[in-house]
Amino acid sequence: MDELAEIRDRMRAFTRVRDWEKFHDPKSLVLAITGEVGELAELFQWLPAERAQSLATTGKLHKRVGEEMADILIYLVRLADVMEIDLADATFSKLEAISRKFPAAEYQGLAPVKD
Amino acid sequence: MDELAEIRDRMRAFTRVRDWEKFHDPKSLVLAITGEVGELAELFQWLPAERAQSLATTGKLHKRVGEEMADILIYLVRLADVMEIDLADATFSKLEAISRKFPAAEYQGLAPVKD
Amino acid sequence: MDELAEIRDRMRAFTRVRDWEKFHDPKSLVLAITGEVGELAELFQWLPAERAQSLATTGKLHKRVGEEMADILIYLVRLADVMEIDLADATFSKLEAISRKFPAAEYQGLAPVKD
Amino acid sequence: MDELAEIRDRMRAFTRVRDWEKFHDPKSLVLAITGEVGELAELFQWLPAERAQSLATTGKLHKRVGEEMADILIYLVRLADVMEIDLADATFSKLEAISRKFPAAEYQGLAPVKD
Structure with missing residues (x-):
């Protein structure tokens, strides 16, 4: 199984068996x-x-x-699970997006400073 | 290839081709x-x-x-690479550690409050 | 003396007597x-x-x-000192700016969500 | 009036006139x-x-x-108000506490590393 899915499943089971789902709303997880x-x-x-x-x-x-x-990483994966986000998909999409956003020739040695 | 290793390798290449290694010291990455x-x-x-x-x-x-x-996740994986940390190993070890630290019977429905 | 100036002066003395100025560069203080x-x-x-x-x-x-x-607050005031920022001035200016930015009639009961 | 009390009072009025008290529970303010x-x-x-x-x-x-x-600082002062904390008092108390906790002679030039 993929690593992020395995971490997600372990945390999901860890949470359920302790009856901790009630603590894991998005705002609480971002604070964590x-x-x-x-x-x-x-x-x-x-x-x-x-x-x-x-x-x-x-x-x-x-x-x-x-x-x-x-x-x-554990809380990040847990938040993704609660938010129904495929963290691997989101990450590979983002990697492609930043490759387009910061062309290597243009940003050679220059910090990716936001405007 | 495992997902975290793939993210690591892509970010490593992304960084190298832009000559951005110089920006990725640990303190800068924690700020990121x-x-x-x-x-x-x-x-x-x-x-x-x-x-x-x-x-x-x-x-x-x-x-x-x-x-x-x-x-x-991208910056976390990048920091792990710079720090020579196997993030998957560290995470699975931590999942085992918290399972032992918070026995399900004892913490049933109770928040994992640090003393 | 004004409170923020007093906190600043105490932290400045606290830092100097311990020879801790070398630790208080901006990036370290933001991490703190x-x-x-x-x-x-x-x-x-x-x-x-x-x-x-x-x-x-x-x-x-x-x-x-x-x-x-x-x-x-202590680290924030310390950072302002290192950055040569008058934190009280900056704050009162910002209070005026947000009053203009979020007209009361327009944002009545509505969260100040950024576009 | 003292600066922190003035910032507090301005933010309190700013919040009330926009009917934003409902947004300012402690967890939301810590996220802010x-x-x-x-x-x-x-x-x-x-x-x-x-x-x-x-x-x-x-x-x-x-x-x-x-x-x-x-x-x-604005959100910190606002949180203190919601939490009924006298931020100036808390800060001057903390300044005294850290002076005792880190004796100048003992920590001369040494980072205040937590064990």
């Missing part, structure tokens, strides 16, 4: 995503920007970053 | 995720909580929600 | 704000929307909400 | 704060960290940063 992104931000906030990657790709910090990113 | 979560939050903020799901699972809003969620 | 907003979101995420206000205006939760909001 | 923090993050995300301050303290970007920070 916000909470997890906040935890991820806290892991990086005081690292020197140019050393953040090397400092955080090993050891305990690396593991914690992975855990926070997993939390974000 | 924050930006996209903010856009998602704006779609829901003023909807009545009990009607948010039904209002946003059809029409133009449904499409926009899918696009914002795709943006979050 | 993100982290604190995430903590605030976590306090509310699983509360029923229609009871969130009453549940959180008393007791231990009320105190914690106040603490998280204070953290957000 | 999240949205504004996202907009702030987008202004900084692709700036080189070491040049972000100088690039953003002049010109059009400086003005936009001030506007987004104002939006955050």
Whole structure:
């Protein structure tokens, strides 16, 4: 089975068996995503920007970053399920859209700054 | 190929061909995720909580929600790549961890409130 | 002295005496704000929307909400200082701008949805 | 009148005259704060960290940063009002708390990393 569908199905079962569907309305799930992104931000906030990657790709910090990113993905997939969105489809469509929106020749080395 | 690996590879190529690797340090990517979560939050903020799901699972809003969620996933997968994290592995591990952390019998119908 | 200037001055002194100016570049401070907003979101995420206000205006939760909001304000004021922005001026200007942008008669009872 | 009380009173009047109290439950306001923090993050995300301050303290970007920070403060003050929190009190209390929590001698030049 595809990964995103498998995560969706596991979270769906996890939620049902705990009778937690009632907590998972869209606004609550967006707040949950916000909470997890906040935890991820806290892991990086005081690292020197140019050393953040090397400092955080090993050891305990690396593991914690992975855990926070997993939390974000879990709630994102759960929200997609509640919203009846095919997250894989939406993502592959978006990847095509940004390839058209930012032609490689035109944006060579330039940040994709919105007008 | 697995979906998350495919998204990762497409974003890696998308980034390389535009010479955008220099923008994708971890702190910048966490800010990008924050930006996209903010856009998602704006779609829901003023909807009545009990009607948010039904209002946003059809029409133009449904499409926009899918696009914002795709943006979050794209940057999340990109950050995982930069951080050398296997996001699928991290997520399945986390799913197992939360199943153990919140035993179904004990948390039946109760919110997973952190102490 | 005005409140925002006093918070600014206290944080400036707090930062200087700890030799923490080096941590307070804009991107790091925006991540810090993100982290604190995430903590605030976590306090509310699983509360029923229609009871969130009453549940959180008393007791231990009320105190914690106040603490998280204070953290957000502290980092916001600190960022304004680093950015050489007069936050009070910017805020009063914005209050006037939104009064013009959303005429009361036109938006009576209607959410300020962006196009 | 103190600044925060004045912002609070103006937003209270702004909200009442538009009949927008119904939109301002705590969860919606936290989502609104999240949205504004996202907009702030987008202004900084692709700036080189070491040049972000100088690039953003002049010109059009400086003005936009001030506007987004104002939006955050406006919703933060509004949430405090709805939550019956004295934001100035909470903030001065927090400033004292962090001064005690991070003794200057002990944290000299060291990031306030949570364990």
